[in-house]
Amino acid sequence: MDSHESTFQSALHVMPGVKGGHDGLPGQGSQDAASAENHQHDHHRREMTTQEYLEGIESGDRTRLAKAITLIESNSASHFEKAQEVLKHILPHTGGSIRIGITGVPGAGKSTFIESFGTYLTGAGKKVAVMAVDPSSSVTGGSILGDKTRMEKLATDPNAFIRPSPSGGTLGGVARKTREALLVFESAGYDVVLVETVGVGQSETTVRSMVDFFLLVLVPGAGDELQGIKKGVVELADAILINKADGANLIPAQSARVEYERALHYLQPATEGWQTIALTASAMTGDGIPEVWQTIQNFVQSTQLSGAFQKRRRAQERDWVRALIEGQLKEEFYENPKVQALLPKLDDAVMSGEMPATAAAQQLLEAFRSAQAAK
C-alpha cells in the first residue's frame, strides 16, 4: 500500500484501494491493509474491535469510516469474520440511500459528470458516496476514478466520499467488496451512492445488479448514433445521458437524444413500469444536471409506488446469495489439489481431440467430489 491515512485528511478525500488476494474472499498471507493501517498509526498495534468499527461508522468521522471499509476490503480470514460481524450489526440501518450505477466508455465524461452531479447533490444537502467497480484496476493501477483532477471539488467536499475500486482480480471479489462498502455508507447516513463502471465485459451487469437506477453516459458521435455501443448495455439503462451537450456539440447532442428516444421505444425497458428516457447534459457547464436528478427522483417515486423498486431490491438480495455461492464453489473447485493435478492433463486431452469435453468435466467433478467426501 503506497498511501497512508494522511491522504484521507488532506486535500483529497480519496481513499486508497486495497491490494490483496484475487477473489475477494479471505486468503492466507495476503497483504493486509487493515493491519498495515494499524501498524502505521496505532503504535500499540491493537486491532480494532467490532464495537469500535460500529462506533466509527456511526460517528460519521471519515477516517473511521475509511477504516471500516478497509476492513471489508481486507483479504485476511480474521478480518473477513470481523467484517461479517460488522455487517450483521449495521444491516438494520441500511437500505436508505438511492443507489445509482453509472457506465459509459472511457472519455464519455463519467468522472466529469460525477464531479458535477455529486457537487449538485451535496449543494442540495445530500451526502454522496462514490465508488467504482473496475476489475482491471489491479492491472492498470485503477483506470476509473483514478483521475482526481476531474473530481477536485467533490474530493474535498466534506459531504462526499470517494472510494476507488477495490483492486484484486475477479469481478466477483470486487463486486462483493463494493456491495458491502455500499451498506457501510448507507448505515453511515449517505443519501446517494454512485457506483461507476466502464463498459468492459460483465461489469455493467454486475453494477446493474446492485443499484436501483442505471445511467448510461454517451457522447454524440458522427453517423448512426446507435453504432458502436452494445445494444445489451442500452437495455440495462433507466436513462441515457448524452453528455457534452455544449458548444459545437449542442445540436448533435440534441439530435442524438431524439434518435435514442425513438430507438428506446423498441427496446424492453430495464425497469418494470418505467420508460427509459434519453437526456442531454453538459457535465462541464452543469446544464441538464438538475434534470438528471429530477429524473431519478421521478423514477424512485414511481417505482416505489408501483412496488417495482422494493421488488428489485429483494430480487437483488436473493441473486446476491446465489452469486456468492457460485463464486465460492468455483473457487473451491479450482483450488482443490486433485483438480489442480488433473486439470492440465485433461485440458491437453481435450485440446488434442483425445477426449470429449463432457467426459473431462465429469472426471474433474468426480475427483472434486471424492476429495470433498474424504474431508
Ligand SMILES: Nc1nc2c(ncn2[C@@H]2O[C@H](COP(=O)(O)OP(=O)(O)O)[C@@H](O)[C@H]2O)c(=O)[nH]1
Ligand atoms: N465539452 C465537454 N467536455 C467534457 C464534458 N464532460 C467531459 N468532458 C471532457 O471529456 C474528457 C473525458 O472526460 P472524463 O470525465 O475523464 O471521462 P470518463 O473517462 O468517462 O471518466 C475530458 O477531457 C473532459 O474534460 C462536457 O460536458 N463537455
Ligand SMILES: [Mg+2]
Ligand atoms: Mg473517468
